[in-house]
Amino acid sequence: MSPASLVRAALPRLPAVRDLVRIYGLNAKSELSQNFILDKNVTDKILRSAKLPLEKALVVEVGPGPGLLTRSILDAGAERLQLADACTPGRVHIIHGDVLKTEHETVLAKAFASQEERGKLGVHLLGNLPFNIASPLLVSWLHAAEAKRGLFGLRSSAAAMTLMFQKEVAERIVAPPDTRERSRLSVMAQTICHTQITYEVPPTVFVPMPKVAASVVQLLPRTKPMLEHGKSWKPPYIYHEDLVRHVFTKRRKSMRHILRHVIKDNPDRADVLLQDAGVPSGNTRPAELATEAFCQLTELCYAEGIKVPR
Structure with a gap:
């Protein structure tokens, strides 16, 4: 039996996240547009719907909250997980801060011991995003993906994003032409990525329960950006x-x-x-x-x- 298996066998089972939230009096902050998911069946389904190979990848989770999606990510086999907010030594690294202001290099420096390691793993960004930062965060990541910068520049195929948005925002991201939902965000996202909704999340699974439903959107960067078209130059x-x-x-x-x-x-x-x-x-x-x-x-x-x- 491996040392890790011995440790797991010796330790008691982790308490349910719902119980930890109650015991420690954790509350979602309305001023941060936070809503927690406390049903692991839901977070497991979110991971399964994403169909991401996590074993050989750096997984960056944004806004982990009480940690239920984190558990699902680790149970799905992630070997290297970076939390952009709030532990499992060796597999999980934590960065406290505003994700809109955190430099990608800060994440990479914590995740990798050397430059050589950076070219060997794929990257997956996951998160139940607070609704008030979801759109600006996505736009900033689209700019990074287009420039193949930071987390999006580690390999020839840029980082995959599987992110939860307010349902109406998710519908705008994936909206095809000639639909009511078609918007600036549709064009900006689809210029850089293939987009699809992978999972619908009803408001009843959140604590506190929001007034609107949510949807999980997967964005996979295109191997050939639409703005190049074989030219020696391209518009910014x-x-x-x-x-x-x-x-x-x-x-x-x-x-x-x-x-x-x-x-x-x-x-x-x-x-x-x-x-x-x-x-x-x-x-x-x-x-x-x-x-x-x-x-x-x-x-x-x-x-x-x-x-x-x-």
């Missing part, structure tokens, strides 16, 4: 974000109308750009436009030096 992702944001602030207008007001010095150029981007009609509205067409339009506008209002 921030330029793409500016264009997409501006367009969706006028989502009820036609693409022709929006673009004519962006290039005021040569408004007739709008129809040519839209046609070259593969937009079927100048009357197309932003939510009807495919992600590929948005990327092509970004490339054309960037190549012509068109300034997008910020």
